[in-house]
Amino acid sequence: MPSNSTRVAGRHFLQIPGPTPVPDRILRAMDMPVLDHRGPEFQKLGRRVLENIKGVFKTKSHVFIFPASGTGAWEASLTNVLSPGDKVLMFETGHFSTLWKNMAIKLGLEPIFIEADWRTGAQPDAIEARLREDKNHEIKAVCVVHNETSTGCVSPIGAVRKAIDAAGHPALYLVDTISSLASIDFRHDEWGVDVTVSGSQKGLMLPPGLSFNAVSEKALAASKTAKLPKLFWSWEEMIPHNKNGFFPYTPGTNLLYGLDAAIDMLNEEGLDNVFARHDRHAEATRRAVRAWGLEILCREPAHYSSSLTAVIVPDGHNADDFRAKVLDAFDMSLGTGLTKLTGKVFRIGHLGDTNDLTIMAALAGVEMGLELAGIPHKKGGVAAAMEYFTSEARKNQPSLAAAE
Numbered sequence: 001m002p003s004n005s006t007r008v009a010g011r012h013f014l015q016i017p018g019p020t021p022v023p024d025r026i027l028r029a030m031d032m033p034v035l036d037h038r039g040p041e042f043q044k045l046g047r048r049v050l051e052n053i054k055g056v057f058k059t060k061s062h063v064f065i066f067p068a069s070g071t072g073a074w075e076a077s078l079t080n081v082l083s084p085g086d087k088v089l090m091f092e093t094g095h096f097s098t099l100w101k102n103m104a105i106k107l108g109l110e111p112i113f114i115e116a117d118w119r120t121g122a123q124p125d126a127i128e129a130r131l132r133e134d135k136n137h138e139i140k141a142v143c144v145v146h147n148e149t150s151t152g153c154v155s156p157i158g159a160v161r162k163a164i165d166a167a168g169h170p171a172l173y174l175v176d177t178i179s180s181l182a183s184i185d186f187r188h189d190e191w192g193v194d195v196t197v198s199g200s201q202k203g204l205m206l207p208p209g210l211s212f213n214a215v216s217e218k219a220l221a222a223s224k225t226a227k228l229p230k231l232f233w234s235w236e237e238m239i240p241h242n243k244n245g246f247f248p249y250t251p252g253t254n255l256l257y258g259l260d261a262a263i264d265m266l267n268e269e270g271l272d273n274v275f276a277r278h279d280r281h282a283e284a285t286r287r288a289v290r291a292w293g294l295e296i297l298c299r300e301p302a303h304y305s306s307s308l309t310a311v312i313v314p315d316g317h318n319a320d321d322f323r324a325k326v327l328d329a330f331d332m333s334l335g336t337g338l339t340k341l342t343g344k345v346f347r348i349g350h351l352g353d354t355n356d357l358t359i360m361a362a363l364a365g366v367e368m369g370l371e372l373a374g375i376p377h378k379k380g381g382v383a384a385a386m387e388y389f390t391s392e393a394r395k396n397q398p399s400l401a402a403a404e
């Protein structure tokens with residue numbers, strides 16, 4: 001809320017890469033009396049969401065749902081399949097991959113961290129080379145963040161699978177899709193992922209508070225002998241209850257009503273259309289950034305994220321001062337630079353329940369904010385995005401093309 005007034009009319013622009021704005025339909029779906037989580041009414045809901053969530057992960061195997069933020073699902077992914085002292089190969093894509101690595105250390109694992117500069121996704125060649133060196137197969141898991149939310153770079157998850165296979169290595173494959181699921185195409189089964197980690201508050205359009213592990217048969221088998229301690233996160237505790245639509249402890253009942261609605265909405269739009277919409281919003285944003293003469297942090301076009309774009313501010317300027325001005329002037333929240341990117345970048349979130357005009361307004365807020373903050377830039381970013389959206393509308397709707 002701008003500091004100089006008491007009430008701000010209209011909706012706050014939450015353009016951070018998660019949490020994302022929750023659609024009214026989902027808010028209404030959750031606006032229900034809390035129900036008996038051991039009763040027959042809940043059982044129907046539990047069965048439905050446990051079954052239907054599989055389609056979003058593109059898997060036929062089981063998806064566990066925890067009442068927790070994404071960090072919990074990270075912990076669940078590691079503790080269910082690994083034992084103390086196990087080596088895990090992780091790739092440094094940015095802030096979130098670093099946090100996952102630090103968690104692995106705290107849990108008593110031995111991560112091997114392939115270092116990189118936070119401007120690309122994971123590199124399959126580097127992973128393959130490291131696995132080939134591991135002749136005795138001491139590495140038990142490869143961990144990759146699909147969409148690195150701190151940088152706006154996407155890792156090629158299918159290509160990393162091929163790299164693991166090319167090295168002939170039996171390690172499990174763990175992937176964080178917290179900011180990519182339901183925004184960027186992800187295929188748990190086809191890409192041979194063993195544990196997929198995700199969360200509710202980004203592409204799934206829900207409030208924070210649910211997180212997920214989609215697991216392969218191989219991961220389930222590994223969980224039978226994994227020795228890291230767990231109870232809250234234990235798949236084994238969950239399985240017998242989930243079979244009947246229940247959970248071993250109190251689930252996030254009202255969030256599950258929301259999840260039920262979110263899955264319906266994704267299916268009504270069609271996942272491919274959801275991904276195409278995210279691609280379009282990302283492309284419009286990048287065109288605006290280029291027109292402003294600013295630099296996109298991700299330097300590998302093949303790794304550009306459709307969830308968010310991180311923008312570098314020129315030397316001598318502070319991205320957080322700019323963000324504060326945008327918030328004050330226009331009631332819009334942009335994402336901050338995390339850890340080593342603090343003050344150097346701002347992030348424009350374009351994921352979740354968003355349309356072309358919302359993106360246009362967000363880009364207008366950025367362009368005006370650049371002016372207010374005195375950040376050197378050229379005009380015309382908003383115009384470039386408008387031109388792109390117009391041509392996309394013509395392309396996608398034949399009746400509009402006729403008007404040309």
Ligand SMILES: *Cc1c(COP(=O)(O)O)cnc(C)c1O
Nearest residue numbers: 069070071096147149178179199
């Ligand atoms: C948001 C995010 C996390 C952390 O999730 P929390 O819900 O904040 O615990 C982890 N990884 C990625 C890629 C994220 O975007």
